[in-house]
Amino acid sequence: xxxxxxxxxxxxxxxxxxxxxxxxxxxxxxxxxxxxxxxxxxxxxxxxxxxxxxxxxxxxxxxxxxxxxxxxxxxxxxxxxxxxxxxxxxxxxxxxxxxxxxxxxxxxxxxxxxxxxxxxxxxxxxxxxxxxxxxxxxxxxxxxxxxxxxxxxxxxxxxxxxxxxxxxxxxxxxxx
Numbered sequence: 718x719x720x721x722x723x724x725x726x727x728x729x730x731x732x733x734x735x736x737x738x739x740x741x742x743x744x745x746x747x748x749x750x751x752x753x754x755x756x757x758x759x760x761x762x763x764x765x766x767x768x769x770x771x772x773x774x775x776x777x778x779x780x781x782x783x784x785x786x787x788x789x790x791x792x793x794x795x796x797x798x799x800x801x802x803x804x805x806x807x808x809x810x811x812x813x814x815x816x817x818x819x820x821x822x823x824x825x826x827x828x829x830x831x832x833x834x835x836x837x838x839x840x841x842x843x844x845x846x847x848x849x850x851x852x853x854x855x856x857x858x859x860x861x862x863x864x865x866x867x868x869x870x871x872x873x874x875x876x877x878x879x880x881x882x883x884x885x886x887x888x889x890x891x892x893x
């Protein structure tokens with residue numbers, strides 16, 4: 718027996734398995750869904766839908782984080798945004814104090830857990846902001862500056878949760 722479909726689920730159409738949609742609302746036997754590929758909103762019988770194991774990112778747009786005392790706004794942007802750079806999934810605009818991340822949409826080609834992926838991209842951009850605000854992005858031997866190196870930033874962003882967990886296990890996390 719299939720789990721009940723509810724708002725926020727990513728579903729597929731049983732007759733067209735490659736068509737994905739995000740459930741907006743559900744009544745007894747009808748769901749209002751937004752198609753992931755076109756953003757078109759349609760009503761469909763619940764029995765025509767199947768659940769995926771995918772998770773859609775929930776927009777954190779507008780959240781403010783403080784980087785060494787400087788407020789940065791997290792903005793989730795659409796493909797149509799003039800700042801969109803499809804070479805990256807996010808970027809740190811130090812001039813505007815913004816962390817920009819694409820509004821990832823579920824598709825057959827996307828990662829299944831878009832929540833976790835969006836968080837990974839936001840962590841990565843926060844590391845860029847910390848390196849900039851501490852002056853390391855321009856003062857790390859220029860040219861091939863280690864503080865701008867994407868592999869270094871990824872390593873830091875990926876390891877921070879593990880380092881924090883180790884600090885917590887050792888009982889020293891609050892000393893920072």
